[in-house]
Amino acid sequence: MIRVLIADDQAMVRQGFGALLAAQPDLLVVGDAADGAAAVTAARNLNPDVILMDVRMPVMDGLEATRRLTSGPSGGPRILILTTFDLDDYVYEALRAGASGFLLKDAPAADLVQAVRVVAAGEALLAPSVTRRLIAEFAARPQRNRARPVALNALTPRETEVLRLIARGRSNQEIAADLIVAEQTVKTHVGRILTKLALRDRAQAVVFAYETGLVAAGE
Structure with missing residues (x-):
C-alpha cells in the first residue's frame, strides 16, 4: 500500500485528487495540508511514501517544504511537484531540493495515479518535454559554482x-x-x-x- 499526502492550498484540488487516489486499491491517502508548513508537520506525523506538493502555497512554499523533508539522512518521502502548464519559476530549485518529478495539475486522472506509483517505486517522473524546458530555464540563470x-x-x-x-x-x-x-x-x-x-x-x-x-x- 502506497501512503500519499496531498499538499495544496486549494481545497478543491486536495479533495479531487484525494478522492481519485483513494479509489485505487494500492493507494492510501493518509492526509492533506493547505500550506508547506502543515505539509512538513503532517509528513513527519503520518510518514507518507509520496507527497503531492504544490509549489505556490502560503506560510511556507512547496520549495522550502521539499527541502526540509528531503534533507534528512534517509532522504525523506518522494515528492511529486504539482505545476501548471508553464513551469513555475521554482521548478529548477525544487529539483535541487530533492523533488523526484513533476505533474501537471490538469493531467488526466490515469496519469496522476501512474505518477504516484512511478515515484513510489523510486523512479523519477521527468518527461523529456519537462527536461528540455528545464534546460532552457537553466540556460537563463547566472552561472553557479559547479559541483565537484x-x-x-x-x-x-x-x-x-x-x-x-x-x-x-x-x-x-x-x-x-x-x-x-x-x-x-x-x-x-x-x-x-x-x-x-x-x-x-x-x-x-x-x-x-x-x-x-x-x-x-x-x-
Missing part, C-alpha cells in the same frame, strides 16, 4: 555518454536508439550512474550534469 567534477571519474565512458543524453532530455527509448542498444541496457546504465554518483533519481542526474559542467546549456 571529480565525481564524474567514477563513471565509465558509456555511462558518461548516457548521463549527457539524460541531461539533454532524452528518454530511455531515445537513448537506446541513439546508442543502438536495448532499452534494458540503458536502464542498467542509468541505475549504475545513480548509484555511483549517490543520486536519488533521474531528476537529480539532470541537475548534476549541468552543475558539474558535463553538459552546457545550449549544446
Whole structure:
C-alpha cells in the first residue's frame, strides 16, 4: 500500500485528487495540508511514501517544504511537484531540493495515479518535454559554482555518454536508439550512474550534469 499526502492550498484540488487516489486499491491517502508548513508537520506525523506538493502555497512554499523533508539522512518521502502548464519559476530549485518529478495539475486522472506509483517505486517522473524546458530555464540563470567534477571519474565512458543524453532530455527509448542498444541496457546504465554518483533519481542526474559542467546549456 502506497501512503500519499496531498499538499495544496486549494481545497478543491486536495479533495479531487484525494478522492481519485483513494479509489485505487494500492493507494492510501493518509492526509492533506493547505500550506508547506502543515505539509512538513503532517509528513513527519503520518510518514507518507509520496507527497503531492504544490509549489505556490502560503506560510511556507512547496520549495522550502521539499527541502526540509528531503534533507534528512534517509532522504525523506518522494515528492511529486504539482505545476501548471508553464513551469513555475521554482521548478529548477525544487529539483535541487530533492523533488523526484513533476505533474501537471490538469493531467488526466490515469496519469496522476501512474505518477504516484512511478515515484513510489523510486523512479523519477521527468518527461523529456519537462527536461528540455528545464534546460532552457537553466540556460537563463547566472552561472553557479559547479559541483565537484571529480565525481564524474567514477563513471565509465558509456555511462558518461548516457548521463549527457539524460541531461539533454532524452528518454530511455531515445537513448537506446541513439546508442543502438536495448532499452534494458540503458536502464542498467542509468541505475549504475545513480548509484555511483549517490543520486536519488533521474531528476537529480539532470541537475548534476549541468552543475558539474558535463553538459552546457545550449549544446
